[in-house]
Amino acid sequence: MKRSLYALLFGLGLAAAFLTAAGRVQATLGESEDSVASDETALAAARLSTTAHNGYRVRELQTDSVAVREYVTPAGVIFAIAWNGLIHPDLTPLLGSYNDEYQTALRHTPREPGRRRLHIQTNQVVVEKWGHMRNLQGRAYAPALIPPGVSVDEIK
Amino acid sequence: MRSSKILFFILILALATACGGGGGGGSGNSTAKTLVSISLTPTNPSIAKGTVQQFTATGTFSDNSTQNLTTSVTWTSSVTAVATISNAAGSNGIATAATAGSTTITAASGGISKATTLTVTGGGSANVIPITVNGALCSDNSYPNKPCISVMVCDPAPGTSSCQTVTDILLDTGSYGLRIFKEALTVLPPVTGNLAECIQFGDGTSVWGPVQTASVILGGEPAVQVPIQVIDSTFGALPAGCLNADQSLAVARYTGILGIGLFTHDCGTTCVNSANNGIYYSCIGASCSGTTVSLSKQVQNPAALLPQDNNGALVQLPGVPPGGTSSVNGNLILGIGTQSNNMPSSATAYSASSTTGEFTTQLSGSTYSSFIDSGSNGFFFTPPPAIQLPACPAPNAAWFCPASTMSLSATNTSASGAPSGPVPFQIGNFISITANASNSVFAEIGGTYRGSFDWGLPFFFGRNVFVGYEGSTSSLGSGPYWAY
Numbered sequence: 248m249k250r251s252l253y254a255l256l257f258g259l260g261l262a263a264a265f266l267t268a269a270g271r272v273q274a275t276l277g278e279s280e281d282s283v284a285s286d287e288t289a290l291a292a293a294r295l296s297t298t299a300h301n302g303y304r305v306r307e308l309q310t311d312s313v314a315v316r317e318y319v320t321p322a323g324v325i326f327a328i329a330w331n332g333l334i335h336p337d338l339t340p341l342l343g344s345y346n347d348e349y350q351t352a353l354r355h356t357p358r359e360p361g362r363r364r365l366h367i368q369t370n371q372v373v374v375e376k377w378g379h380m381r382n383l384q385g386r387a388y389a390p391a392l393i394p395p396g397v398s399v400d401e402i403k
Numbered sequence: 404m405r406s407s408k409i410l411f412f413i414l415i416l417a418l419a420t421a422c423g424g425g426g427g428g429g430s431g432n433s434t435a436k437t438l439v440s441i442s443l444t445p446t447n448p449s450i451a452k453g454t455v456q457q458f459t460a461t462g463t464f465s466d467n468s469t470q471n472l473t474t475s476v477t478w479t480s481s482v483t484a485v486a487t488i489s490n491a492a493g494s495n496g497i498a499t500a501a502t503a504g505s506t507t508i509t510a511a512s513g514g515i516s517k518a519t520t521l522t523v524t525g526g527g528s529a530n531v532i533p534i535t536v537n538g539a540l541c542s543d544n545s546y547p548n549k550p551c552i553s554v555m556v557c558d559p560a561p562g563t564s565s566c567q568t569v570t571d572i573l574l575d576t577g578s579y580g581l582r583i584f585k586e587a588l589t590v591l592p593p594v595t596g597n598l599a600e601c602i603q604f605g606d607g608t609s610v611w612g613p614v615q616t617a618s619v620i621l622g623g624e625p626a627v628q629v630p631i632q633v634i635d636s637t638f639g640a641l642p643a644g645c646l647n648a649d650q651s652l653a654v655a656r657y658t659g660i661l662g663i664g665l666f667t668h669d670c671g672t673t674c675v676n677s678a679n680n681g682i683y684y685s686c687i688g689a690s691c692s693g694t695t696v697s698l699s700k701q702v703q704n705p706a707a708l709l710p711q712d713n714n715g716a717l718v719q720l721p722g723v724p725p726g727g728t729s730s731v732n733g734n735l736i737l738g739i740g741t742q743s744n745n746m747p748s749s750a751t752a753y754s755a756s757s758t759t760g761e762f763t764t765q766l767s768g769s770t771y772s773s774f775i776d777s778g779s780n781g782f783f784f785t786p787p788p789a790i791q792l793p794a795c796p797a798p799n800a801a802w803f804c805p806a807s808t809m810s811l812s813a814t815n816t817s818a819s820g821a822p823s824g825p826v827p828f829q830i831g832n833f834i835s836i837t838a839n840a841s842n843s844v845f846a847e848i849g850g851t852y853r854g855s856f857d858w859g860l861p862f863f864f865g866r867n868v869f870v871g872y873e874g875s876t877s878s879l880g881s882g883p884y885w886a887y
Contacts, residue, residue, distance in 0.1 A: 311677035333673055333679040335603050337643040353607075353647075359801065360546040360656045361780030361859070363577070363605030364852055366801070376607040377853045379577040379774055381666060382759035383603060384854060403854065 275341050276372070278391050280306070280323045296311040300301075300399045315341070318402060320394050327388035327402040335376055335383050341389060349387075373399075408490030435590045437465045441510055441517040450500050450523040452623070456521065458488070458496040460510040464639060471552070472512060482557070485523050503529060504555055507562050518562060522625045528744060529623030530712040530737040534574055536720065537843035538730035542571040544656050547843050548780035548860040550574040550720070552735060554581065554661060554705075555620035558590050559628055565590035566620070573657035574735060576718065576870055577776035578602075578662030579617060580702035582632035584652040587659065591615055591633065598694070599683045600632055600702065601645035602669065610634045610655070611641055611648035613686075619705040624737060627708040630700055634659075639686035653662035660778070662782065663716050663735070665760040666873050667707040667885035668698055668793045695724065707872050712738030714875035715882065717745045718777060722865030725808070725831075727842035731864075737876040739869050739886075744820040747869055751824055752886040754817040760883055763816040764856040766790070766825075771856035773815065775885050779859030782828060782849035794851065795833050802833035802850040813856070817884075828861070 292308035292315065303326070308315045313332030317325050328341050339346050348369045356367060364377040370392075376385040386402050393399065405574040426756035427735050440463045450456050462472040468797065475494045478488040485504040489497045498508060500523040509518040534550050536540060541551035555798050567590045569583055582602065612635035618626045634655075636648040644686035649655045674680045678693040683701070685694035720733035736745045755762050755774075764773035769787035781802070786792040788813065808831035816823040831847040846861045862868070871882035879886045 251604070292625065308774060310681075311679050312673055312681045334601075334644055336681075339643065357655075357798070358608065359606065361548060361778070362801065363776065363779050363783070363857055364609040364801075365605075366853075375853050376605060378605040378856070379760075379776060379857075380579060380602070380604075380662065380664070380669060381671070382761060382774075385607075386729060386853075 275325050276315060276328060276343050276344055276345050276387060277392060278325060280317070280319050280325060281312070300401070302394045303401075310336070320392065324392060326392035326394065327386065329384075329386035329402050331378070331382065331384040333381060333383065335385055338374070338387065342374070343374065345369075345387075345389065348372060349374050407876045412624065415549065431465060435465075436468070437463055438462050439610070441515055442514065443510055443517050445517045447522070449524060449625070450498075451524050452500050452503055453852075454500055456486075456498045458498060458508060458510070458519075460496065460512075460517070462512070462515075463742040465598055470620055472510070476510040476512040477574065479511070480506045480521070481509070481510045481562050482566055483564065484566065486521055503569045504566070504620045505618075505626040506564075512781060520621075520625070521760075524623040527563070528742075530742055531734040532622040532737070534718070534720065534735055536731045536733070538732060540572075540579040542658065544653060545843070546569075546656055546758070546780065547837065547845060547848070548859060549843075550733075550777050550863075551657075552661060554659075554697070556588065556590060556619035557620065557626060558582065558592060559616045560592065560619045562567075565617075566767050569658060571652075573778055574718070575660050575662050575776070575778035576868075577662050577774065577778045578604075578669065579704055580632065580662045581617075581629065581659065581705055582612075582634055582662075582702070583659030584649075584655070585612065585633045585635040587602045588633060591617055594633070594638070597641055597687060598696065599686050599691060600640050600669075600699065601648070601684065602632065602680050602682070602696075602847050603644055607647070608655075609645045609648050609709060611636050611645040612638050612700055614683075621706055623791070624706075624709050627705050629703050629705045629708055631705075631757065632702050639684070639691045640689045642681075642684060642691060654718060661705075663704055663706055663734075664776075665755055667706075668701045668703045668862045669695070670701055671698070674701060704872070706737050709737065712741045712745075713872075714877050715739035715869055715871040716742065717747075718863055718868045718870070720860075720863045720865070723844050723846040723861075725847065726846040727836060727839065727844055728845065728867065731844050733863075739871060739879060741877075746881075747867075747877065747879050747886055750867060750869055750879065751822060751885045752817075752869075752871065753815055753822065753824070753886060754819045754880070755857070755883040756818045757873065757883060761855065762818045762885070764813050764858075765816070766811065766813040766856070773803040773856035773858060774853070775858040775862055777863060779857050779862050780832060780848075781845075781859045783852035783857035783859060784849070784859055785852060785854075790817045792830060792849075799833055802848065803830050804832045804834055805830060806832070808832070808847055826858075826862075 292310045295307040318327035352366040367374040374387040480488045485506040553570040587603045603609045646674045683696045684691040717736040767787040767789040792803045829847040830849045869886035871884040
């Protein structure tokens, strides 16, 4: 209860912050689901569907080369995204305020030649990529925003 | 007896020549008869390394007469490393094959010329391309379980002789098409087209650069004209998906990649139909925007374009002893059931998804979508709850470090649901196995992965693994399929 309240406040706070950010409306993770509409623009996507799950719902956006799923809390805050397709989507609009932290961690992560995966964990966000040509996949989530009772294994 | 007859014949001939002096000859008058065209025989022959081929040039003249010009034309070979051709008296038009590959043979006389392609095979095994895992074909800047081959790249212009052999090419069944860093290429002409592409890999790394047609020679097979990606992060402007594009082969730790996986094209129909594909771009100056690309212009597997041996490939690597070894040698054999050396006699075929190229793996009650990837250097999967595979201490926490080597058995199943078959494999302690710095090839290393099951290079050790291309058939069935 306390955590979901925190999530809501966190999300609304971020949404307010980004609405003031001079027209560049393109952030999602940790923000209100209203930002899904801006992601559709940023990704040139068609919204496919929303499905209800126990403790959250999933909205799916489909571009010509990648399907992006956005995981939304009952309070309307996006706590995770996952994708699969021909490409990894541009994470900059999808990670929003978490992007700088992710990019900083990425720069300090040594390359693992011969591996087909990336695992980045910062204080606030986890970003994972995997797969191969014709089926690239990944997910990103803010552990602090995951609703109680929801497992990270459900983000896929 | 015989020699006295010959002497008599010569005597008669000498008398006849002496008596006929000044007679004007029998070839008629030689007024204004000009050469119109030249034809060559044989056309586009294929011969084995170390053998010779006599070419014959026949001229057709303005009066429709023909004449053998073999001794009077000038013969040239575009790639003298592949074959030379003689202009010496007594051996005019004889080509000598030196190394496997293709060359253009031209006969020219007075501004008229004719060309044909001579293919030199590797002496009966033109479809065999040597592989070294961390051996002579890999650069010093390599990493464990890296399979390397060499390819020959030539200027695609007809009649040019610019070819180079490029080593340290990663043999990758997890991608499709040939990509080589620009810094390693010396023979391709400057880029004239606008097409470029952004290729992202599973680990989030990417390569960027223009698409150029090259003439590519695999082993002793004929040259094929094929679009390849020239990896060059300075070309145009990087799109969002390639902001981290590899800037050098030193960073990537390979000089290029030959993708010979289940699909023939790196993108496929999505890039034919949609400009917003996130892979192909049209660059005018520094400005690049998404573009559609027909299949024939997409980067694609050169081996699938061969006139023969084009329905798949066989990767043959020997078994690796416990604890590893320094390097191993094997072969990439092109074609499935097309030659005596690629017969799939004892292999079982497993069909793969026509969209992802994946099939199914089960291990101790867990089910995974899975793929076979020579470009991955271990067995990568999330351990099922029933199997304890502890991670190694940092900085190797992505690898498994069980106290002792574990023998496991998974089951692979066709995407179509049948057949299924067991795959025994072993996972050892990564730290102790790789402690011997003189070894770079290991059969029993693995690590954590997410979602799917990645059968990396150790899967290939001691197996014949067939890659059945999409849209092709063999006695094993219709691609895409794996067989082993």
